[in-house]
Amino acid sequence: MDRRLISTGSPFEKTAGYSRAVVQGDWCFVAGTTGYDYATMTMPESVEDQARNCLATIGRALAEGGFSFADVVRAHYYVTDRAFVNRVYPILGETFGDIRPAATMVVCDLAEPEMKIEIEVTALRRDQKGG
Template sequence: MKRTNYSSGAPLEEIAGYSRMVKVGNHVYIGGTTAVQPDGSVCGETPNEQARFIFEKFTDLLRQAGAQVKDVIKVKAYITDMGFAKEVADAYSQIFKPVRPLFTMIETPKLNRPAQKVEIEIEAVIGCEIS
């Protein structure tokens, strides 16, 4: 199977040696993604705003890999307070409710920046048919 690594251009990717997204055959994996913008600021103050920003990023990344939202099979969100679960779930539902992938939320004490409230990763299999 062919493997393709995708970079977002973040300097830490090169320093640490990781990819934002990896495609292996028809499987697509997008690593933990936060609402950090290219200038380093965090987009959105609420968990809902941050999650919507991240899901929009995912839609663009999936397209780059030849995948679509309907191909997503697993979503995992890390949130800094379980009280944010409904807001993140609302953002998730706006995109993924018809697809119904696995969805897990885990509370973590903190993320990279104090303003960050949510980090999300996804997995997709290109060509999935919803039954």
């Protein structure tokens, strides 16, 4: 079974020794993704904008691996403040509302102080016949 590594080109991937996503067979494992805009290497101030950037980066990684958000079966959300939970729920609901993966929300510190949210997903390629 082939293993395929997907990169966003972020300098963090090389420095920290990880891939944005790894595709192994029918599985796609997307690394924890923060709200950086990787084109400009800037971080928006609001948790809402950071969440949207996380999801955009994840969506591109999934697509590059031949997956979509509809294939996501597990999601982990990490926020740095309990007050952010209700602020990001509607954004997460826009993406995952009908997909409804198994999910966990954790309030914790993240690697850098400007990071307010990190999202990690696992996807399983669905049977193309309606699985």
